[in-house]
Amino acid sequence: MAALCEELTLCGLTVSGVSSLQGVEAAGDDDRVLVTEAGRTVTLYKVSDQRPLGSWSVKQGQRVTCPAVYNSTTEECVVVHDDKVLRIWKKEDVRLDKVFKTTLSAEVCRIHSLPGAEPLVLFRRGAVRYLDTLLPDPRQEIENVLTQEEAIIWSQMFVEDGQPLVMFITEKVPDLYVNVWKARFRVPLRYKLQAIQEESHVLNFTANVKKNAASLLILYSTGKVRQSLVPLVESSDRSEIVLSLSSLLQLSEPVDSGAMTLLDDSHLATLTPSATKQKDLLCIWNVSFQTMQECKEFSQRTTHQLWNYHNTLYVPRGSKLRVLRYICEPSSLASALGKAADSHRSALNSVPIVSWGTVTESKTTPGKRSKKADSAPSHLTDDVSVQSRRGEDSGDGGCAFEVSLSDLQSASEMEISALVRKAMSSLTLPEFQITAGKMGQALVDRCRRDPKFNPQSALITLIETRKLSYSLCPDLMPFGLERSDVRLLQCCLRRFIDVPEAVMCSCLKMFLSTGDDILCDAILKTASAESYIEVEEEASDIADNPKEPPAGSVIQNGFSPGGAEDDSCDIQTPNRAAQKAEKKTACPVSLKRAVLLNTIVTAAYSESCLLPHLKDLTSDQVLLFLSYLLFLYKICNQQLTLSLPGKEKLSVTQVIDWMNLLLDANFTVLVVLPKAKPLIRYLQKCVHYQMKLYSELNKIEGSLCELKRLQRPCEDNGRYSIEVLELY
Template identity: 40%
Template sequence: MAALYEGYTLCGFAPLQNTSNIAIQGVELYGDVDHVLVTDSLRSATVYKVSDQKPLGSWTVKQGQTITGPVVFNTQNQEYVVVTDDKVVRTWKGDDVNIDKAFKATVSADVFRLLSTPGFEPVVVFRHGAVRFLNSLLAAPQQPIEKVLSEEEVIRWTNIINADQQLVVLFTTEQRGEHCLYVQKFNPNTLVKHVFENEPEFSTPLSFSATCRGSNIHLISLYSNGSVYESVLPLRTSSTGAEGAQKLPRSVCLSLPVGEGQVTSAAAVVLDEAHVAVVGFPHPSAGANKDYLCIWNIHFQTLQASKEMPGGLFTQLWCYGGKLYVPHGKTLSVIPFECRKSSLAAAMGRLKQSRQSESQSCALVSSWTTQPHGDITKTQETRISTKQVNAPNVKGTSSALTVDQLTERIKTGTLEAVQVVVGEFICRASQTDLQLAAGRIALELVSRSQTDGNFYPNSAFLQLLKTQYLCHSVCPGMLLLALEKKDFDLCQIAFQLFPDIPEAITCAYLKAILSTPDSEIDSVNLDVDSVMFMKVLTQTGCPSEEKGYQQNGFYPSTPEDSGSQTPSKPQRDPLHLDMKCPVGLHKSTLLNDVVQTPYSDILLLPHLKDLTVPHVILFLQYLQFLYLRYSHEAGIQIQALRSPSMAQIVEWVCLLLDAHFTVLVMAPEAKSLVSDLHNFVRSQVKLYAELDKIEGSLQMLKKDKQSEDSGVYSIKVIELF
């Protein structure tokens, strides 16, 4: 999961008048991640301390001169380096006030870009593809510079990578619609040319981003048709470049929504191996004329986080130290972000179950469409198929509809007709088309349902969920609509399948469940497996009591019973309570889904405070019931595909107590509940203390074990207690 946090303005700028997609020339690191060098579009460069939003120094070239590339910082000699008027290289120290009086050298060819990375000497990339280290160039500024590229070949993008303490320079070129990638290495000095495959429908690459992971360079390329490709280039290769251009291997890792207009400029930057930040492409759920910064998961192809950027976005984006630098309007904003390593298995249940049936390791999945829990998917498909409307076939709907035609029918068709055409479109569309269209169809259905109170296509929503191509970020209004309609069946499926449900929606769903009477929820058609799990768990009579088990700190029998020949009936454990579920069967099933929903503690706590005291007490009583029942039946395996774990139950108890502790202490009706939880926790602490003693004794036993070659026979008596 990924999150975008509240941003702040680092500085303002005046964008160039003759371009619409370039705000500033560059944002470069200055020593560490908390200091950056910002080069404006014409004549000045400024050092900022990011955490304080303070300028530490600024330099401007005189009138008539132009900075033709971002200023970089040479960490080896603590100097700034800039190129002015394409050929003049200038260097200066931080205490130099006038940049024009600093050292300067005129080179013999036009410079395209200065590249720098901390710990290494800066590199100069010339406009015709030649590459030089800065010191060797300044030692002989008028040295001849070879032409690597042809006359019509133009560099579009360049970057430098520290790959296992070896510098690698990458740059892409364009010539008559053909795009190439050049890889320049220095030890040994080799230059390898790769040719991009031609994209159909006149699509062109708009942005590139490269990172080094392990022994490979991963290049991400963003195209105007929304396709995001990944190319993996090995660092160690025997190629010298003499055999000519090579085909660049690539694979599609993400398909972005294009919207109605043609995308002509956009930017993407890799955040980690699973996430990429994008500007320039429309938000799949936002209206027209709105610009968003989005973080997408390229493994599951889902939108993880988004933030509206007012004033209009430029197609520029930088990432340093967990912060995104985004120019928009007339300001450069810093947006902190967080990317958590996740898998679909973790997103579906958040915590791994401790039962043997679910302890098997789940294989990594490569996309959102691949599910490790095949049984869960099959169960959901069975449920959804039984809910589909068997409406008669409508004449004319059997022909293949485009997405645009389908959305028009959704706007004007009757409820029954809309559900039929949506079902037929899902059955006939290819997996690729359906993956792109599912979100748009869901948005159109939600939009009409919000304006027409008599229109609520439950069956169509369920069929779209069956495709596995929906998530909350693609259609955020669907869950809110389902909560408004109290469609707990749809909500349960969504909470079991969606990995990106916001904490506010989770708390709203929890509040709806707790405030709805049991009699109303009992009529809802829920997941049979989850209901059967709760039915078994709430059966009267505890097997552990009948067999006289002593588990998890519970002692159901009295000492006097051990002396009698006929065992007497075990006395009631004071911690046992009545073991009766405080809510109905179906309500408890829905609460289990809430307990298993992924969340962030920091984001969830403020929304939990909105729950009323009766709702908090009721939910705590149910969690206590689960806790006690799990403890008493530790030796019994209750088979279920989805059931809350002990750790998840404890986490929710802690969250509720943290959010409402002051109120619960003051509420008389909560006194006994808090006291019971305290007594139970105290008994568990005593149990685990005894288990620690046993563990220590077993470790000592292992250390005292005699070696096999010893011929001495001995008996040791170890007293555990």
């Protein structure tokens, strides 16, 4: 059985439309990918955080001509631009024009790389070389394997018997050829594909390799998927071998474009346009039984590009790159027909939980009910059906049952909380993800029909499992906004990794404007924030009346509120007595409001998506939030720390990033607002003195580098010595 689990947006694309991406490649671990756009840019992304870890671009006028790959053995990125120019860099490198560069003697088609294997370079004329053999002599002669009339239209790298292998398809109109390169082969293998007269043209390929053979799948415009077995054993017979094709799968209709990728030995994903030509369909098929397991409809046309790494599909749609996680279970006839006991489709309509009557029973014989089961409430037992498989698997011998989702519409809040907890204990990933989404949606629907019904405890229990996401229950956070349920929203922001920026900004506006009466009633954990927030009863807003210490005082880390006109670069450190005597900075917001704002600051976001929504904040909300961020910044400087205590892991970098976002989104408003000027002036002085600090640090760094370059005779100072370096 196969199913899609969750969907999120990884990034925006600068170019939308046909072939918006050149490629998406795995980058070292399960959570990183290297995205090459159809132009000049290569970006490394962390998928779970939906944010870039680094981005590199070639110069104006240059063009990346093949997807960048990650060399896991050296932890370097490799790309080719302008067909022949090879560049290699590490994640720490900032500018692409400053990294290693060499020009090859022949045009490159693709670079292929797999974890633990040396990257292979496939040239346009069919030659294959290890990357390591090209670097010592980049101008070495590259032989022409293919004729001028023959072009490579698809290629893929595999590992077979511990050896890298490259399979590529070439087209010499009207024929197609399969070419296989392996290091131990004296001559690359070459086969001709059988011509199918009734098929109009080929759209896409995918393949997997088993011992001594490869399974090649071909998608035709008629909607048919055909399969061919490619031998991977050398033969002394040099005559042309024609590979036969067998019909594997028939899509619902003919298509003019499409893509496909194998998920495992039994499951295939296809991305094709629907009959209306206005929507695209992403389908997962069981190729062993020719059945469709899952289908997702995209309202907006895609570019019909599809990549698959680590149980995750990557689909460019419009101006965004979408990420869809999936699971595949071992193929069987029962799962193919949807009759398996633990099938995901049955989970969509029922919630399996531990039986009320058999929780404390030791062992129960089949067909016999316990007395406690007989005394259970009728509305919880009327629709129950035994699942023998779960009963056999349970350690205590108790049976597990299925309770219809309709029970959630009639049970009391206390019964629902118990039902959710028991369902949690009996379900496993990914079954629980689908079921949890249905349970959350059912509870939200009932809450909207009955305004007095509020099962907050049950909803938070679902969220705290970390198996629920925004995509699985998109109505949950809007419901929290409607009810002003700040505790529920805080849990969602802390646990969900796919919260849209628009929803996050709506939560921010609520946290800034919610009345004190609602905050007082909210149950929030404030222990971590109490260690650095000391709220006074009559604390004035920093935005209205920023307290500037005397011009002569100086604070650590280069932070000094003295006059911006003072050009003195002497950074001093006050003694401990002065630190203790200094009054602790008052927080401009209440403790509970501060905890909620910390949740926003530590949440994952995309800067380009968040900026437009921050412009919707009112001027008072911007000033209040900016004042609180300034308070956190001052606390970090006073305590000489880069992060504050607590589970939120609030860092000074996150605080500065949010300051920049607010100023970028609302700079014009803040400039013309009279009451914002003291705050802006105060921030300007902070930046001024931080720049002075970094200037002094740069001078020290330069002096140390010069000392390191000095050629001094090596002196034997014994096992222990102290040396003093005089910089000035």
